[in-house]
Amino acid sequence: xxxxxxxxxxxxxxxxxxQDQVIPTxxxxxxxxxxxxxxxxxxxxxxxxxxKPTPRxxxxxxxxxxxxxNMDWLRSSYLQQDEQIEKNSSLENEKEQLIAxxxxxFDALSTALSKIPASELTTKVDFFAGEKTKLQILNLLQxxxxxxxxxxxxxxxxxxxxxxxxxxx
Numbered sequence: 001x002x003x004x005x006x007x008x009x010x011x012x013x014x015x016x017x018x019q020d021q022v023i024p025t026x027x028x029x030x031x032x033x034x035x036x037x038x039x040x041x042x043x044x045x046x047x048x049x050x051x052k053p054t055p056r057x058x059x060x061x062x063x064x065x066x067x068x069x070n071m072d073w074l075r076s077s078y079l080q081q082d083e084q085i086e087k088n089s090s091l092e093n094e095k096e097q098l099i100a101x102x103x104x105x106f107d108a109l110s111t112a113l114s115k116i117p118a119s120e121l122t123t124k125v126d127f128f129a130g131e132k133t134k135l136q137i138l139n140l141l142q143x144x145x146x147x148x149x150x151x152x153x154x155x156x157x158x159x160x161x162x163x164x165x166x167x168x169x
Contacts, residue, residue: 023116023118026142037145037149038103041064063152067145067148071105071106074140075105075141079113122135
């Protein structure tokens with residue numbers, strides 16, 4: 001009985017330790033995702049930001065705006081209610097402005113997540129696709145960025161621009 005109790009306590013401590021790694025692990029990957037996306041945004045010349053491969057596709061600019069707006073929406077709606085990011089419109093051109101807004105959206109999510117205890121990631125929230133945990137929202141955030149970033153890489157290739165080297169871990 002004593003051995004069984006010891007094994008249970010040991011496995012519980014491993015489980016709790018693993019939970020404590022979820023947020024730092026996500027934040028490390030999130031920072032790499034940010035760096036990679038910003039390099040992709042920089043790689044496309046300003047005059048090509050309205051490029052779209054087909055009429056039904058979003059333009060390069062619209063893809064970036066969509067990513068940024070989705071990050072802000074998911075963060076403010078499900079992770080950090082009611083905190084909005086102020087826009088800085090003092091930058092010289094629209095490309096710089098959009099890149100700054102993307103960077104701010106990544107940073108705002110990192111800041112919000114660093115204030116959330118790991119135990120809160122199991123909290124369920126009402127989502128349009130059904131009830132989800134906050135951890136599922138984080139997974140959606142990363143997946144959404146990856147999805148649209150992949151499209152942006154195709155846009156670069158179609159314009160004979162070599163995409164930046166992948167930044168994983």
